[in-house]
Amino acid sequence: MSAALRVTIGQHSDKGRKAINQDFHGACVPATRQLDTKGIAIALADGISSSAVAHVASAAAVRSFLEDYYATAQAWTVKKAAQRVLMATNSWLHAQTRSSPYRYDRDRGYVCTLSALVLKGCRAHLFHVGDSRIYRLRGQELEQLTQDHRVYVTREQSYLGRALGLDAHLDIDYLSLALEVGDVFLLATDGVYEYLDAATLIAALATGEDLDALAQQLVTAAFRRGSPDNLTLQLVRIEALPAQDAEAVRQQIAEWPLPPLLDTGRDFDGYRILRELHASARSHVYLAEDRDSGARLVLKIPPPSLRDDAAHLERLLLEEWIARRIDNPHVLKAAAQPRPHHFLYVTFEYLEGQSLRQWLLDHPRPPLETVRGIVEQIAKGLRAFHRLEMLHQDLRPDNVIIDAHGTVKIIDFGAVRVAGLLETAAPLAGEAILGTEQYTAPEYFLGENGSLRSDLYSLGVITYEMLSGRLPYGTAVPGARTPAAQRRLRYRSVLDEQREIPAWLDATLRKAVQPNPQLRYADVAEFVHDLRRPNAEFLRATRPALIERHPAAFWKGVSALLAVLIVLLLVGGHLRG
Incomplete structure (x- = not known):
């Protein structure tokens, strides 16, 4: 394996016996940085023959895919990024048809098939709608990887069941x-594959080195065999794959020497060290000043004990990468980089303030409204991670800062899981659980992957602790490492005689910290909504007795009932007398 993905691409298209070519194709091999984060994209579209404007649709589909895909967030998975682009393209094409003379005849509108391939890291991602096809030749075996979305009325008569622009809704086939x-x-396109058998393709690919020439040769062969349609063929050969092992990462990290431990007053790589802010087994953090601009920032280096740990060094560099991709007032930002690094370290903005942990020590019984305000700010920051398919995985009071202006910010990205980066290569070996156990969702202790609901659990525990000063299950969660043990966990109500907390709010917290993630809220926004506004379901479940809700009405009713009973007794006694 090499340090980077490398491919050879050949492609050819011809109008064949048609008056115009309604096929469109293209490929993009980006520069090194986007090659790692987004990969190589190849796409092919075939306009439907019944439409005079289908060539516009196929050109728009391929161009938008190749351009817009690379404009999506780097942290997104290939699947999410490509599907978002294709759905937007589908909506645009369908709208064009609806505003054209063909709005009542969709078979004459802006409709095309599309087959696209994204190669990222050591995986291929296929996206397909229509009846163009993607095959893979491995050794001497040619395999069709896509299914035709064509509906046959008779053997001779058929129509496309799915295509771009055909309907407002789009179903996209995906394969990894x-x-x-x-x-x-x-x-x-069908003009090629319907007239070339597998033996012909396998034999041609076994001898061809020039893929452009080979694509043209195969297109010509299909034409000579009687193809009446447009003809387009793209060939992509995998020449090299990126290394995935820990040694390759160590080699990449070795490009920067490891910094020494830093003393107050020392000049280091253009910065002056003002003081040490924090030292632990995971990192050493300093307050530094840029010698040129005078700006203050936080500088973070690895501790001596972990300088041979490639996984830890990779996560350290990833922290700054994450901070540069999230632009949210409630998430810590990376510091500006005025010059190239000469050592392995990361820098962040410096915040004047205190951690939520210290704030809780200073405010052991905060008002409910203050708690809501802090939690809502944390939730806004957390949703910024989730929109980019990132999980924080270590949300706790120590990783939340309240600055001098009262703005709440999430910090420390050492445990963040980035879905888009996990596609590039196999993850390096590291700690099974990166977060702090008391705030870590129970599913992690079962060896399961986290989800948005896992971060929500951590936020629920923080909220519970702010209101009660304790944890919802005490210290029992880290020890519950089987499903049966987690079912035995017992939630401790946040309600007590010392604080006026509504019963429905306790039900909200109970749902947020359920051991079973499927029983929690699906999204942070739902939890925040219910934290402020009573959920009707919880109101019914926690509805107090009539004597508590309307004591006067209760006693009037009791008095009336007693009066009736007295009258009945008197009447009964009179009758017996």
Whole structure:
């Protein structure tokens, strides 16, 4: 394996026996940075023959895919990024048809098929709608990877069941495959694949080195065999794959020497160290001043004990990468980089303020409204992570800062899980649980992957602690490492005689910290909403007795009932007499 993904691409298209070519195709091999984060994109579209404007649709589909895909967030998975682009393209094409003379005849509108391939890291991601096709040749085996979305009325008569622009809603086929060096992918329209058999394709690919010439040769062969349609063929051969092992990461990290431990007053890489802010087994953190601008910032270096730990060094560099991609007032920002680094370290903005942990020590019984305000700010920061398919995984009072202006910010990204980066290569070995146990969701202790609901659990525990000064399950969660043990966990109500907390709010917290993630809120926004406004379901469940809600009405009713009973007794006694 090499340090980077490398491919050879060949492609050719011809109008064939048609008056115009309604096919469109393209490929993009980006520069190194986007090659790592977004990969290589190849796309092919075939306009439907019944439409005079289908060539516009196929050109728009391919161009928008190749351009817009690279404009999506780097932290997104390939699947999310590509599907968002394709759904937007579908909406645009469908709107064009609806505003055209063909709005009542969709088979004459802006409609096309599309087959797209994204190669990222050591995996291929396929996206498909319509009846163009993607094949893979591995060794001597040619495999069709896509299914035709064509509905047959009779053997001779058929129509497209799915295509871009056909309907307002779009169903996209998706497939992810592991790559091997030597794999060849073929993207073809029906004008090619219906007139070339597997034996012809396998034989041609076994001898061809020039893929452009080979694509043209195969298109010509399909034409000579009687293809009446447009003809387009793309060939992609995997020449090299990026290394995935820890040694490759160590080599990349070794490009920067490790910094020494820093003393107050020392000049280091253009900064002056003002004082040490924090030292632990995971990092050493300093307050520093840029010698040129005078700006203050936080400088973070690895501790001596972990300087041979490639996984830890990778996470340290990833912290700054994450901070530069989240732009939210409630998330710590990376510091400006006025010059290149000469050592391995990361820098962040400096915040004047205190941690939520210290704030809780100073305010052991905060008002409910103050708690809500802090939690709502944390939730806004947390949702910024979630929108980029990131999980914080270590949300706790020590990782929340309240600055001098009262703004709440999430800090420390050492445990953040970035879905888009996990596609690039196999993760390095590291701690099974990166977060702090008391605030870590129970599913992590079962060896399961986290989800948005896992971060929500941590936020629920923080909220519970702010209102009660304790944890909802005490210290029992880290020890509950089987489903049965987690079912035995017992939630301790936040209600007590010392604080006036509504019963429905306790039900809100109970749902947020359920051991079973499927029983929690699905989104942080739902939890924050219920924290401020009573959920009707909880009101019914926690509805107090009539004597508590309307004591006067209760006693009037009791008095009336007693009066009736007395009258009945008197009447009964009179009758017996």
